[in-house]
Amino acid sequence: MSIIVTGAAGFIGSNLVKALNRRGERDIIAVDDLTEGDKCRNLADCDIEDYIDKREFVHRFSNRQLGDIRAVLHQGACSSTVESDGRLMMDNNYRFSCDVLQACQEQSTAFIYASSAAVYGANRDFREVRECERPLNVYAYSKFLFDQYVRRLLPRARSQIVGLRYFNVYGPHEQHKGRMASMVWHCFNQYREHGHVELFGEYGGYPAGGHMRDFVAVEDVVKVNLHWLDHPHTSGIFNLGTGVARTFNDLALATINCLRGAAGRPPLTLETAALEGALRYFEFPEELKSKYQVYTCADLSQLREAGYGEPMAGLEAGVERYCRSLLTR
Numbered sequence: 001m002s003i004i005v006t007g008a009a010g011f012i013g014s015n016l017v018k019a020l021n022r023r024g025e026r027d028i029i030a031v032d033d034l035t036e037g038d039k040c041r042n043l044a045d046c047d048i049e050d051y052i053d054k055r056e057f058v059h060r061f062s063n064r065q066l067g068d069i070r071a072v073l074h075q076g077a078c079s080s081t082v083e084s085d086g087r088l089m090m091d092n093n094y095r096f097s098c099d100v101l102q103a104c105q106e107q108s109t110a111f112i113y114a115s116s117a118a119v120y121g122a123n124r125d126f127r128e129v130r131e132c133e134r135p136l137n138v139y140a141y142s143k144f145l146f147d148q149y150v151r152r153l154l155p156r157a158r159s160q161i162v163g164l165r166y167f168n169v170y171g172p173h174e175q176h177k178g179r180m181a182s183m184v185w186h187c188f189n190q191y192r193e194h195g196h197v198e199l200f201g202e203y204g205g206y207p208a209g210g211h212m213r214d215f216v217a218v219e220d221v222v223k224v225n226l227h228w229l230d231h232p233h234t235s236g237i238f239n240l241g242t243g244v245a246r247t248f249n250d251l252a253l254a255t256i257n258c259l260r261g262a263a264g265r266p267p268l269t270l271e272t273a274a275l276e277g278a279l280r281y282f283e284f285p286e287e288l289k290s291k292y293q294v295y296t297c298a299d300l301s302q303l304r305e306a307g308y309g310e311p312m313a314g315l316e317a318g319v320e321r322y323c324r325s326l327l328t329r
Contacts, residue, residue, distance in 0.1 A: 007076030014042035093142035167241030171218030214241035217318035241298025
């Protein structure tokens with residue numbers, strides 16, 4: 001039986017395909033939009049059975065033209081948190097997802113999909129319940145609305161449905177994302193090219209570089225997806241982060257020190273990095289005010305209670321592993 005991965009040439013999708021290959025899975029149908037052709041490089045070292053353009057996929061899947069499907073790992077979405085075209089966002093992230101899920105239910109196919117911590121907005125309580133969800137932009141709203149659709153469907157679902165609310169994911173195969181790539185990617189490139197990293201200045205009661213996020217390695221995101229693939233009788237919506245909030249200063253310093261270590265140079269403290277100009281700050285962008293999450297931290301209670309017990313990589317270990325892979329590349 002085949003496994004479908006949507007967004008397969010993207011960041012998390014391509015990491016999932018690679019992980020499936022490591023498990024011996026080759027009967028994989030990759031779904032994506034390769035209008036941006038360079039994304040194909042993310043699949044160049046992967047083995048798949050077939051590729052289907054996103055625009056053809058729902059029709060062919062709904063009409064049972066793809067054979068027996070074990071599961072759909074739905075990672076395809078417009079992931080830009082600054083996209084202002086609401087029609088584009090809702091078509092890609094809400095309506096398309098509804099159509100894929102409907103086809104899965106008609107064929108009793110497992111459906112594991114990417115939601116987002118963006119649904120929580122400015123809330124500081126990150127539990128998977130309606131009262132904690134207050135999206136700040138149309139990207140977050142599109143993810144929130146689909147989660148609501150899933151909640152209504154779950155009591156009568158014919159097959160597994162799992163939503164995973166990704167927090168700030170970083171790791172290999174994100175180079176095509178541009179502005180939406182992780183801060184590890186941006187810090188790595190800034191320090192290599194300019195010898196310093198720039199972060200947002202003070203905003204929302206947080207000091208410069210002090211805004212806090214739950215940064216999670218893509219390797220852990222993949223492990224959780226595959227865990228639910230292996231446990232098809234569990235459904236629900238779950239947070240996927242580390243359960244620990246760290247500052248952008250912490251992330252930037254971990255990246256800087258990894259690069260310094262690779263060059264045989266001693267590590268810096270936060271204070272020395274600022275004094276020597278390795279860490280710099282600029283005024284918080286006006287256009288992001290009221291639309292920016294200054295703090296996120298996954299509550300992992302439901303994930304753990306549902307049976308996922310593996311530890312998540314800490315920030316320093318995850319950043320070092322990623323930076324070393326970038327240096328090797």
